[in-house]
Amino acid sequence: MNRREFLAVVAAAWPAANAFARSAAKNLVIDSHAHLSFRASPADEGNEALVLDAADKLGIDQLCCSILPKRPATVEGFQTANRVMAAAHKRHPDRFLGYCFVNPGCGQAAVDEIRRCLDLPGFIGVKLYNEHLCTDPIVFPVIELATELRVPILHHAGHSHYPVKEQPKMSDGGRLAELAKRYPEAKLICAHIGGGGDWEWTIKALRHAKTVYLDTSGSVTDEAMVDMAVKVLTADRLLFGCDMSWTAGIGKIRAARLSAEDRRKILGGNMQQLLARRARPQ
């Protein structure tokens, strides 16, 4: 059985692996941290065309998206968001991949929603926001399920030297490192190095948490940011992302002093590997 046949078999057996089958085809540029707009109806295409237009202009092949309802998210809110995400993937299966968004505070309903979504085509991971600190035991069932399903968890994060009144339960790189110690099998992604406060702090806090990835998204384009992340964490742990800050996202990768191989890994290779974990037999 050649690679293509193998992928076809895997894809048929496991819907979410379709995404991997497509992305494994070539060195794709994959935005690991994207969003689509929340809307009540899956039939409503929202900002999908605008997002695709931006991605086309910037040479982004695939976007790993989540849709965030009003927060703190209710069960109904995240179920609606994920239904819209599923519809967006159906409309643009080669472009949009989905993170299942849940509020872990909703307990079994959150766990059930992850199981439901990750059984659908196009869902590739779990997205968590700031309803709970990632080290709160209420989050653990979600981490355990994502680990069992072999999918990454993209966790909103930021480190400020001041209390962030609007986000009292925002996690940071230090907490994600702590979570990684508890769950060394989990694949955690610390969100937006360019949108999460003191990025030097975050990079240093993640140094020894080898299973935590860092995405490069966010509006901050500070010189040396990606270079420091590569130096401290290695390119193997970085994932390209924009988080809707499009030119910032592409520009900071272009600015970084990277070998061709490291650039390939960051732009999509590492994310392809994460997607491949799902498809690979355990």
Added chain:
Amino acid sequence: MIIDTNAYLGPYAFRQLRYNTADRLLRLMDTKGIDKAWVSSAAAITHRNVQPANEELAESVRRYRDRLIPLAVINPFYAGWQDDLTACRELLGMKGLRLYPNWHNYKLTDKCCLDLIDAATALRMLITIPIRVEDYRQRSWLVDVKDLTPAEIVPLIKAKPQARFVLLNGTGYTSSLLGKKNNDLPANYWIEISRLSTVMANEIGKLVEVLGSDRIVFGTGMPFNAPDPSFVKIEVLQLSRKDKDRICGENATTLMS
């Protein structure tokens, strides 16, 4: 010709800047294809007495005046600013200012600032105003300096129609009076692009529609910021070559001539 209207030299109090000497900045500019840059002292942002930093800046660019155009940081809330301004213009040959009201403890509409604008305008100096230095979320535990808002700038623009302002490191103009059509403001302000979008919201495209391409200028924020994102903006901007040439260099040349 590409002119970066938003560049800096010297040390910054809260973070290492890798390209903050004239030699290193020029090397970066050569790599990226930037012909000239308007530079001011990053150290002066946090110094009480800014003038030694202005003098240091002038000395550091002395051999490169064809490419590095120094601007003075003046604090009108500090003793002797009039002397500093005169020295910067007449002895150090600086043709413009950078103002940091929130870092230097004054408001743009305070009398001291209005006096500075008058004095600088009389000396035919351009006034540049960075809306922020760094992203507010990463500020040090030592200082809590907020970004300026477009709304704070409007009264100054109105009050001093003869002055010429360049607004740096800003965003959100299209939802403020500064980016509205028929806003009844004098056409005495220019907007720099480093934090503006070109896709989805496309703030640069909208500002060009409202203000014209002759009111937008190229800038990067280097060495605080990587210059590349600004180039990506220009690449994807759906404007004519002529409009892009204006933005990338012609407008800045006119402003500084």
